[in-house]
Structure formats: structure tokens, C-alpha cells
Amino acid sequence: MALPRCLAILAAAHAFLLPAQKARTSLRRATGPVVLIGEDSFGEELACLGQSAATALSGLSVAVRGKDELRNVLKNVDANDVVHCTDSALTGKDWNLLERDACPIWVRCVNEFGNDVVKEIFRNGKRRKTCLYEVAACAPYSAVLSIEERASWGGGASSIKRIVDFHRRDRLSDDEVALEAGLDTFFVSLTFEDYELPETRQVLAELANDARVTALEFRCDLLRSYNPGNVLKQLHAAREACQASWRGSEARLMFTVRSVSQAGAFRDEDVDEMASLLELGLRAGVDWLDVETETLSRKQLKKLRRMADERGATLVLGSHHQLGETTSSARAEALLNKCAKRSDGDAVKLVVDAASADDAASAATVADVDSRPPRVVLALGDAGKLSRVLGRRFLPATHESLPSTAAPGQISPNEALALRRDWGVVSPKKYAVLLESDFGSRSPAMHNAAFRACGLPHQYSVLELPDQGGLDDVNSETSQQFRDYLASPSFGGLSVTIPHKLRVQPFLDELTDSARKIGAVNTITPRPALVTSRTTLGGASVLTGDNTDWIGICECISKALRKRSGATTGRALVVGSGGTARAACYAMTSGRRARGEKPFSLLVYARDTSKAEELARAFGGKAVADLASVTVDAVVSTIPGAANFELPPACLKNKPAVLDAAYKPASTALLVQAKAAGCPMAQGASMLVAQGVAQLQQWTGRVAPIPAMRAAVFEGVEELEGDS
Template identity: 30%
Template sequence: MNIRDLVHSSPIIGLSLPNPGRNPAGTGTIRMPNTPKSVMSTPDSSNVPSRAGSPHSKQCYSRTASIVLIGMRGVGKTTLATIAATALGWEHIDTDEIFESREHKSIAAYIVELGWDAFRAVESQILHDLLTAYPTNKIIACGGGVVEPESNRLALQVFREHGIVVHVMREKDAVLKYLRECTHHPPFYHETAVEAWDRRVVWFRECSSFDFVSLTVDIPSAPEGSPETAITPEQTLALKPVEEEFFRLLRFIHGIDTNKVAVGPRTHRSYILCLTYKDVRDAVPVLDDLSQGIDMWEIRVDLLGSLDPTFLAFQVATLRRYSNLPILFTLRTVNQGGKYQDATDDTTALHSLLQYALRLGVEYLDLQATYPKNIFMDLVARKGNTSIIGSYHNWSGNISWTGQETRQIYETLVQLGSDILNITNVAKTWEDNMSLREFVSSVEKNGIPLIAVNMFAQGKISRALNTTLSHVCHPLLPYPASPGQISFVECQQILHFTGLLPARKFYVFGNPIGESMSPTLHNTAFATLGLPHSYELHETDSVDPLVEVLRNPSFGGASVTAPYRRDIMPYLMHVSRQAKIIGAVNNVTPIPGGFSGDNTDWRAIKTCILGSVTPANAVTASTTALIFGAGGTARAALYALYYIGVVNIFIYNRTKTNAQILADEFNKLDALFCIRVLDSLSIPLPIHPQPTIIISTVPATSNSPTGPIEVDVGLKLEHLSSRGGVAVELAYQRRVTKLLALAEKKKDQGWVSVEGIEFFLEQGYEQFKIFTGRRVPKKVIRAKVLEVYERNVAHELTS
């Protein structure tokens, strides 16, 4: 059977993956899913977990601690191990590969000859050896049945005291199909694959600290005539979502990026949307619309169609596949307005469900004040990097905000160790909202973020006035999660009408800026989110008139483009560290006492690179980049590359002196930096290894008597590495530039193109967030900007 047959018959295929950079020893195979995403069977909703396994109470791991992956055969452990090893520069170890290397025969042949017991004995010895010998800097992928012997389960439980053990899951139907067709192992001994799955899942959770769902992705077929062991660039690119989701979990575990919402007196208002679906996957078609304006998702577990742990894991995984917003895991009981049974003498199931939230690595966990105290405190002790929202909902309306009962509830939630408090009451009159604000004012000095709202129609205004994580609804939801909830847009309208959200004017400063797409981007975003602001062009011949605009009371912020990115800096009270290093600002906002400047170009470049680089070309210490140009945007590109870990950089510029000045300046920033200037674009380039990241910061066109003509920097097809890479174009005067055309010709070798309009969108998204504190509604904005952009480009080409 060749690779094309495998692609069409199996969700997991064995392929070799290049492993460049810091890990020459970390070679191995990569198993990739290929079947379309299947719908996981939904267990009966009454089937609550009895033994979900609890994460270690320590929940604190060294960043060098080895990572062990366990799970059923065919779920993608080797895929994750290889991706992680390449990105981390660690060695990837596969227990099955070690077994076959030691025994000099395949696992299937060994079992046929000597039996399963003999195989398990050798496998156990391999596991114990690895866990003992490699406590750090290794990714260890274990065979599906490694948890069968009790001694192995005990060894894994000991290892997770200091290392990370991840239980990897995938859609059951796809994996079972693979197991039926797999020839690497003989059939299961005296049982079916389904029986083995159901029996082992309890052991997997007993031995691991976290559950991770590696959702199946569609893998394109290899071209006709490809070698059986080769992996195509398209196939590695298809694995990008799996890579991003796995590293999101690892960054959270290690505390590198816990993906939290900024809350506090000096932060923007924040919002939560509760998904009131029985199955979150039903929300996928409208998820982008639902997310407009919000900062966090809430999964109301008590409203879901099942309480089975695997079902819950897939709910969280689905949200992570389609959104990077943090997740709040909430299990609301009947007496608190939910559907889960109130606590009884046996609270095992309740405790297990809440523990499972920590296993999934959710960013936030809601704990009711009505939960048994021992459960609440146990989860606070185990929370790791998860934030606890302590909550109380009074549905009876028998307590008031000015009464002692509310104060006692507040103090109880504080004493239990809540990171954020949520107290919800009933508004019987409009004046109850004023009492709420008085209570909030009286406890603000404590410094603990507080969500305080009233329910029902009389309490609607309290939801708009609440500043921290207000629960909002959306017309596309099946139903609101709580009576009296209003939408994000309605919140903004109320804030505007009450004077708490005054209309602001935003601008783009520069010259010439007549064809700027920024007004289209920002005005569309304002209208979509219901914000009362406006954005317009402000073109001047000098920087002096801009100062008067800054001082206008209605000034909300400005984008800054050439030639004022440096000229505006002396007028700013504060300039971000990144903008100082880059030496230019492209974003100005008012702050108390003056104005602040920042640079979003580098963030957009970083996003464009990381969103397009394949797992096969993950950034390592040996990654090389090539930049065209030596102006302000080239400076932003250098900083972006430095931020993501690329230190071997070459610059080519028409004026070599300017390029050398830029290289000398940035080389002083860090001893690791190695920036060199090319004299010419010779063939081959005097660069080793060849660059896998190429960024053009020069204009795509120049003016001539006959109209705009394409700028040709001299790049040739031979300059692009045969290993593939990312070509980023920062100019957007044309959709397809010379650089992108060359990259397209080498698409089959793994080159990915990023158009200049994509860079423009990304930097605009970043600016909008700085301007308003809100995430831009990307789907709507992108569609509108591309519509106008394509119309403008078509007009230019025909004029």
C-alpha cells in the first residue's frame, strides 16, 4: 500500500517529518489525521463521571519538565510529540519505535511470535527506563496500551509529580476506523477496540494531569508520484491548528500565556457570552458573529446534552479550534438558577465534574458559594493557572444590596479564595440598581474584581453599568442564559445615552493618505459593535497641525503613517518600549496628562509569520530570514523576528549604507542577534541555511509618467529555499507582487504567501483594540475591506 492509499483509507498515516534546527537527534515519524471531522457519539446525559481523575494539587511545572503523551492507539500522540519536539528543540521519543529498534522486528510480528504478555513486559521496561532517564527536555509518546499494567500506571502517577502527562483524545469514530484497518498491531486480545477504549479511558485519566483533544483535520492527498515516506508541505500546513491548540495548552500550564481578561479600575469594560446550546458544535457556523465585542466564552455545563467527561472535552476543544477567547466553565445548580441537581450527601459526581475543568486547562472556573466548603477549597488549592470566579445568585429577591446578608456573601467568597466575585440579585424597582452601585463603591477599596448585576427587566441597566465581565446575550443564541440580559450592542447604546461612552473622533495622520483603507476598517468596526465613534483622514504638509487635533477634547486616537511616524514622537508623553526600539510609532492614543504612542506593525508581522509557518519550518535557533528594505517598516520587521526567536537575519536594500546603519543598531540590542547586509542578490545567495522567512518592506509600485509600475528588487525563483517557507509582503498597492508570485510558483515546495492586505488588516485589528479595548469583528471587517480593496485595485489596473 502506498501513501496515497493510506491517505484515503486511514485517519492516521505514518510519515517522516523534517526536524530542523536545535534538535538534530529528534527525528521520528509523524502520524496525521486525514478523515473529515466526525461527529462524536453523544453519551446519555444522565451518565455523570464517576472517576474522571483529579489533577495533581501542585499544578506547577518546570518549563523544562518532560512531557509524556498517553492515549488510545491512533489518536495522534506521535503527531503532537513531533510537532512539540520540533518547536521546542527537544528530542521526540516514541516507545513503539524504541521497542522495534530493541527487538529488531515489528510489534505485530513480535506479538504473533511471543504473545501480548511478552510485549507488555518489554514495553513496561522501556517506559520505566524512559521516565527515569529523561525527566527533562523530552517529548515521550507512549503506546496505546501502556496503561494496561498496574506498575506502569503507578510509574506515570509518580512521574506527574514533576512532569506533565497528557491524555490525548480524538473523535472516536475516526480512531476506531483506523484501528480496524491498522496492520502495525494485531487485533486486541479477547476484546474489541471499543471495549478496550472504554476500559482504558479511566486508566488514562488516573495517570494523567490534563486531557487534550486533538481534533481531526483534513489532510490533502500527496501529489501523484510522491515518495511513500515523504510529507508534503500542504500536509504540514494542515496540521497548523493542532499545533496552535496544543501549544495554547502548554503555554497555559507553564504560565507563559494564561490568556486572561484584564480586569480592574484602569481597564476597559469586559463582557462574557454564555453559550446556551446543548452542543457547542452547533454554534460553530455563527461563532464569529456571537463573539463580536465579548472577551470570554462561558460554557454552562448544566445546559449541555451530556455530562460525560469526553463530551465536555470536545466542547472545550471545539471552542479552542475556532476561537482564542478564554473559557469559563460553569456548573449551575437548581437553587442558583441552573439545571444541575443541588448538592446532596453524595457530592462525588459534582466534585469530579468541577475537577475535570482543571484537567482541561480552562482559564476560568465558576464555583458557587452554595457548593460544599470542602469542594470549593479543594478546587482553589488545585486551580493552577485557572482563575476562580466565586458566585452567588439570589433568585428569591429576599435580600437587598444594603442588607447584611449580601455583605456576608461577599466576605464568604473572599475568604474561600475567589479571584473574582460574582453576586447577582433581583431588581424589583429601578432604585435597586442604585443600591447595587452603592454596594460596589463600598467594596472597591478591597481590590478584588466584582461582577455585580440585577436580574429581570428592572435590572437591565445594571448590566450595562457593570464594568467587569458583564454577561451579555446575542440574538443568534437559542435563548438568554439569565432573565434581563442584553446584548453587547445594547450595552454600548445605554452607555452612550447615559454619557459614559462619549463619541470620539479617530484619524489617520500622513501624507499622502487619499487611498488609505483605514477609514473603511475602523468605521465598519464601530458600526458593527454599536460604538458611537468616527474615523477620518487628516492629511497635512507638516506635523504641526496634527498637534491641534490631538488637543481636541473629542480626540480618541490616530493611526500614523509616513512621513510622521518619527516626527510625532516628541509630542508624546509616553512611548511603548517596542516603539522606542523600532524608532517609530503608528498609533497614538490619549492618556491622562498627554498622549501615548505604540507600534502595531511588528505585532501584525509577527502574527502573519506565526500564522503561516508550517510545523516543518517551525522557528528554531538556525532559522534564517531575509528582509528587503531598510525603512521604518523594516525596523518593525526586525523586532518581530527577534520577538519570535529569529536572530539570523539578512537585509538587502537599494542603499547599502542605510541597511548597514540599521543592522549595526539592532545588533547592539542582543548578543544573539546576527544581522548582516547583502551586497547583491547572487545565485545562490551567500546564506546558509537558505532563508525560510522573506519579508518585503519596500513599495510594490513606483510612479512613472505612464502610471504606476511594479518595483522589482531583483529576487529570483532560485533564491527561495527548496525547504519551503513564508513570504510576507507588507505593501498592498497590488494583490500579487513579484515576491508573492515567486512564492506561489514554489507552493509545492512549501512556500506560503501572505499578501500585503492581510498585513494591513492585522495591524488594523491591533490598532482598534488599542483605541477601544475591543476585539475587532474580523469576519465582517475583512469582508468589507476586501470588497473595497479589490474594487480600488481593479480601478487602478484599468485606469
């Protein structure tokens, strides 16, 4: 069978051509199955695509062959299953089902992109128009799948998985947005007209693997054609080139249509077309959407904000360029507030003109690093370059590999970070892990790799105190040395290991809620403060104790659970009674609830029955003395790997997800046993990385380069086959 040139999932892409829709209930958190809908002539191809997509999602492919079958099918499939049907098999009452209980994706096959496609959509009479209208109203996203060189329609499965993953992703919290638009991060403004050229794709792949670049700005206004089909095709080409990024996934994309009056190329008078293109970007599932707050009407801005809320995890960046005049700090403050109000943005950006370095410095002072929503403020031109050094949050940048800059005065992340180091804007900080003895911890390698990847001048080492027991006496010489270390102006943060997770608490000003409930601290972070009770720091900072072990445990167990095939019991078992066991108990109960996951009923096992009972009571669980008849969904072992702990075989019959927190040796007796029983498992080194990511983000105020951190850990630890 001859293959079409391109497969396009286009209903949502063309929905902007239809009459305005009423506000729809958000599909963002839907857990229903994917439903692929195609024309009657697509039956064989749709089945092939459905099977491949189901494999990518670890589900089953199910066909709807006749009218009135959809309801029964949806009742009997799981969230990762893929349902496929032709539009003639659907009736009018099926659309509410699709909107409420599924992730519907409309599949179209076209040979070329252009206005002819739009005309063809309406060619087949009333039924076709009604069908398209209904699907477009509830289909959340669109994508273009280039399959010219692929053997079957199954080649589109990875893009469908991306759509579904984005569709089910919750909107980011304010704290997560602050990390995405974090300190010492940049988004690179792309200046390409054609993203399908090999040389363009090579540059994009390089940019996607630069951890200093947290997003790539897709400048729609610089494309040769604003035809919707061309925009989608170019956006897809950019995505394909960026798939293997430092995140372990495709790079974040920002969709921008910059008008001439705002230093771009899009015609000022075509505001409605601009709004339509921005809607198209939203329906394509971009990560950031730049909206011009003084170009678009209030009605258009509200509609875009509503669509962003309803259709996924897209973040809105409200932007304004105040050009042709110098702008005072007070005026800039007012413009930022207006920008935030009109756009209801997750972040706001203000660009001004600068006649001197003083103007640039004035602009940078308005960009308060702790503001919510995050503020991006910069000045254009050579005189404005200083603002790109003094301002530290999510600044637009160029790159050495780009053919041209998108705006006058843009500099690269390399240049900006070097100048910040040289001028003392970013001063080197010292970080360490507090150990009882150096057992070959991988934390220094992990965090130093992260600092290098992010272009930061910090160093992470091992801290060993001369008399470790001396921390128990707050008046001892060792305790005073520890205070002096924490009070140093160059102190950036500390990782804490057993047995110090309790001992360090008297030296801290405050504990996070999770650290307080767990009763153990593994992370210390100095935070700026105007007032503090700690006179030794002269009121300069507050020391906060946190626990990120529970985050690492949750991450590993959640990933392993997605591979699990056993029956669900709703129970989790924690083995051990120490500080890490407390973090595990919190993770399986309150921690999962905090992440939007269902908490487990908790079981605790330890050799010391009284300690197991005490720990279980603290977290609302139950102690078990005999594991022979215990069946659970998840197991977290927190005892040393050298103990060679194993579970009774009956415990593994239900194939629970198993995490062993010990990472030396990598292959513990429990993990060997779990793998042999066919259980999904996670090794302790993966937990080390996950909790380290949370630490690094606290210390630096930016997203962590996970692949660089993981690679550094596994240079010294065996990576086990099947590790989640």
C-alpha cells in the same frame, strides 16, 4: 468494520472518580508529541486516528509496538508528530516519560455514556485500574468525539488538534484577560437542556458568530442529567455547533454549575458533586470556569485553581450572588475583595438584588473598568436592568434567539448597547489614519467593519493635514491644527503612516517601551489621567504613542514558520532601512522574546550600506552587503512593492518564511518568487490586519473581531493563495 457509536477520550474525564492526586507539573507549555493510548483491541482504529491526527497537526504518525520502545520513540519524533500505542506496550516507568515529555491522551470506545462505562473501567482487575490511574494523572484533557456518520476513526482528528492546541497554549496575561473580559462585551447564558437538538445547534451557530458575544455560558445545572458522560456529550455538542465563530475558531465556553441558593438549579447540599463536575469541565479544556466562592470550600477552590494552572489556559471566574437584601457600595466592595481572595480568580463577578434604580446604579459604580482582576457587577430583576447598561465589562446577557432568560432582568447585547449609546454611557469617538496622501488605505474599511461588528458607534476616517511638512515645526499652523485634533473630546485614536511616524512624537506625552526602542510610532491612544503636563487637554488625558507594526510582523512570520520545512539556521533577514524596517528588526529579536519565542540572529540588507549598518547595530544584528550566499529562516521585506525587489535564488533554497510588508500590489515580485520556490509566505495585507487588531484592542479595551476586519481588508486587496 462496524463503527462504535462514540469515541471518547475519557481518562481525564473519569480522573475525578479516582483518589486525589498530588499536584502535577504543568503540561501547559509542553512541546512534546501527542501520545494516543488505547486498549489492546483498538490497534487498527488507533493507527487510523493517529494518522489523521498527525495530518491535522502537520506531523507524522508513529507506532509503539513493544515494551520499552516508548523512550526511543519520544527521542526521535517532533512536537507535531502523533505517537500511538496500546496500554499493554507501556510499562510503569513509561508514565513519568509521558508526563514530562509528551501530551498523553487516553482513547476509549463506548457505545453509550453512563455509569455502566465507569463500572466497566474497573472490571478487568488491578492492571486496568493501575493503568487508568496513571493515565488519568497525567492526561491533561478529555473530549467526546461523535463519529456516527464518519467513515473512520480519523474523524476525531480535529478534536484532538483542539485539545493539543489548548494544552500548549500559555495562560493569558493580565492584559489579555482584561481584553477577554473587555469593555462592552457580553457572555450569553445558555438555557438549554439538550445541545444535540438541531434547533439548539442552529441557535449556537448564530451566537458564535456574534462578535458582541465573547463567551457562551454552558449552564451544567440546567441539563437533564449530571451524569459525567452526559455532561461531556452535551459539552461536545455545544462545541461542535460553535466551531465557526467570528474568532475564526470555536467560541469561548464558560462552564457553570449554579446552585439553587445562588439563583441556579443545582442542589445546594451536593457540594462535592458540584466540585467533581467543575473538575470535569476543567479536564474538558473549557475556556472559563465559574466557581461559587461561598458554596465551595477553601480546599475545593484551591484544588480547582491549581488544576486550572496545571492543565492549560482555563480562566477562573470567582462568583457570588448576594441575594435577599440590598447591598451598599461598601458591602459590595468587601464582597468582591473576598471573592477575589477565596477564588484567586482571573476575574470576579458579584450579583446583588435591587429594589430600585438607585440600587442598580450603586452596584455599577463598584465595577471599576480598570480594576485588576476585572470586576463584573450587576443587579437582578427589572429594577436591576440599569446596572446592565451602566456596567460595561463582560456582563451576562440573554439573546433574541434564546427561548428564555437565565436570570431575571437579563437583556440582550443589542438592547444594552443601544441604551448605552442613547444615554451617553458610550459616546461616539472619531478615529483616523494620518496619511501624506490618500493612496487607497484599507484601514478605514477594516476598523469601521470592526466597530460595526462590536456594536460600537465610532467612526474611522482619513486625516490629511494641509501642509504635511509643517509637523516638523511644532509652532506652525499645521502643528496647532494637529494639537486641536488630538485635544478634541471626541478623539478616540490615530493610526500613523510614513513619513509621520517620527514627526508625531513631540506631540505625545509618553511612548511605550516598544515604540521607544523602535523609534517610530504608528498608533496614538488617549488614556484617562488625573494629572498631565499637557494643559491643552485640561488634564483629561495622556496621549500614548505605540508601535503595533512589530506585532503584525511577528504574527505573520510565526504563522508562516509553522508551515516551513527547511533546515533551521536561527537567522532572519530584514530588507530595508526605514521605520517599518526598524519595527521588523525589533520583531525578529526583542519582539519574539516578548512573545515567548526564540529570537533570531539578525541580518539587515539595504541599498544604502551605511543605513543597514546603523540599523543592524541598533538591534544587535549584522549588516550584509551581498545576499548571494545568505541562508535564513525568515525574510521580512519593508521596501515599496513597486520597487520589484527579488532575492538571489540561493537565499530561497532553505525555504525561509517570507513576509512582504507592502500590500499594494498584493502580489509583489518577492512573493511571486517565494511561492515559486516553495517558501511559506505572508502578504502585507495580513500584516495590516494583525497590527490593526492590536490597535483596535488598545482603543476599545476588548478583543477584536478578526474575521470581520480581515474580510474588509480583502474586499479591496487580492488574497493570495498560500497566504499565512
